[in-house]
Amino acid sequence: MTTKPLDAAVLPQQAVPADKPAQDTRVTLRGTAKTTRRLTVPRSVRRAAGPVGLVLLWFLTSATGVLPESVLASPVDVVRQAVDLTRSGELPSAVAASGRRAGIGFLIGATVALSLALLAGLFRLGEDVIDSSMGMFRAIPWVGLIPLFIVWFGIEETPKIALVALGVTYPLYFNIYGGIRSTDAGLVEAARMMGLGRLGLIRYVILPSALPGALVGLRYALSTAWLALVFAEQINADAGLGYLMSNAQQYFRTDIIVLCLAVYALLGLACDFAVRILSRRLLTWRANFEGDA
Numbered sequence: 662m663t664t665k666p667l668d669a670a671v672l673p674q675q676a677v678p679a680d681k682p683a684q685d686t687r688v689t690l691r692g693t694a695k696t697t698r699r700l701t702v703p704r705s706v707r708r709a710a711g712p713v714g715l716v717l718l719w720f721l722t723s724a725t726g727v728l729p730e731s732v733l734a735s736p737v738d739v740v741r742q743a744v745d746l747t748r749s750g751e752l753p754s755a756v757a758a759s760g761r762r763a764g765i766g767f768l769i770g771a772t773v774a775l776s777l778a779l780l781a782g783l784f785r786l787g788e789d790v791i792d793s794s795m796g797m798f799r800a801i802p803w804v805g806l807i808p809l810f811i812v813w814f815g816i817e818e819t820p821k822i823a824l825v826a827l828g829v830t831y832p833l834y835f836n837i838y839g840g841i842r843s844t845d846a847g848l849v850e851a852a853r854m855m856g857l858g859r860l861g862l863i864r865y866v867i868l869p870s871a872l873p874g875a876l877v878g879l880r881y882a883l884s885t886a887w888l889a890l891v892f893a894e895q896i897n898a899d900a901g902l903g904y905l906m907s908n909a910q911q912y913f914r915t916d917i918i919v920l921c922l923a924v925y926a927l928l929g930l931a932c933d934f935a936v937r938i939l940s941r942r943l944l945t946w947r948a949n950f951e952g953d954a
Contacts, residue, residue, distance in 0.1 A: 720735065720736050723735035752920075754900065755902050756928075763928075766821075766825025770825065774831075777795065821898070828882075833875075836874045883936065
């Protein structure tokens with residue numbers, strides 16, 4: 662008599678009481694899982710990698726003669742010129758003059774933009790009168806208005822400040838107006854049901870909702886202010902970074918021209934950094950997506 666091996670499929674299963682849940686059989690293999698450590702580079706290093714790489718490439722091409730000095734001065738010459746102009750006081754006085762023009766123009770443009778955005782965003786009549794006009798004027802290149810500003814205001818400080826103010830107005834207006842109109846209608850209706858009046862609704866619901874857009878517009882406006890100043894200071898300037906650039910252009914001094922452009926860039930970067938810090942302080946109540954690691 663021969664016995665056949667029992668198949669696992671026909672083996673009787675062990676009865677499990679109804680009040681006792683079935684337990685899963687889990688097998689853990691020890692020693693097989695390997696932990697991999699990823700080398701993380703700090704974000705500050707990653708942010709600085711691009712600019713530092715460009716400067717190194719600039720230095721290498723200048724040192725090897727691939728980039729002639731007549732085309733673009735080497736970074737060593739630019740740094741040397743920055744030290745000389747700082748010691749003589751020309752660079753600090755130029756930065757102060759340009760900063761004064763940018764500051765006054767920014768304050769005027771921000772005041773106009775905020776006033777128009779509030780009128781157009783909060784009232785339908787204001788939207789009908791203001792928004793279409795702003796959209797029409799926005800299509801006009803503000804740099805092309807320089808000859809008209811010279812005719813109106815002359816060649817002194819006024820056209821320079823007016824050009825900066827005009828460049829600041831548009832990005833601030835459209836971002837604040839868009840932030841106001843993007844307020845959740847459900848929040849507005851809930852605030853009204855809770856008894857908030859018009860002023861309370863604006864203060865506690867509409868303005869906080871428009872704040873993220875306003876801060877984005879502030880970043881654009883600050884960068885546009887320095888960009889407008891580059892063009893504005895070409896109008897018969899007797900002081901400022903544009904004045905240094907104009908004199909350097911006559912003598913083909915690319916080292917001074919690059920230095921002034923670098924100062925413009927650093928000033929714009931400092932303003933952008935300040936707005937980033939301000940955004941983190943003012944928007945602590947808002948959960949933001951900061952990107953994947």
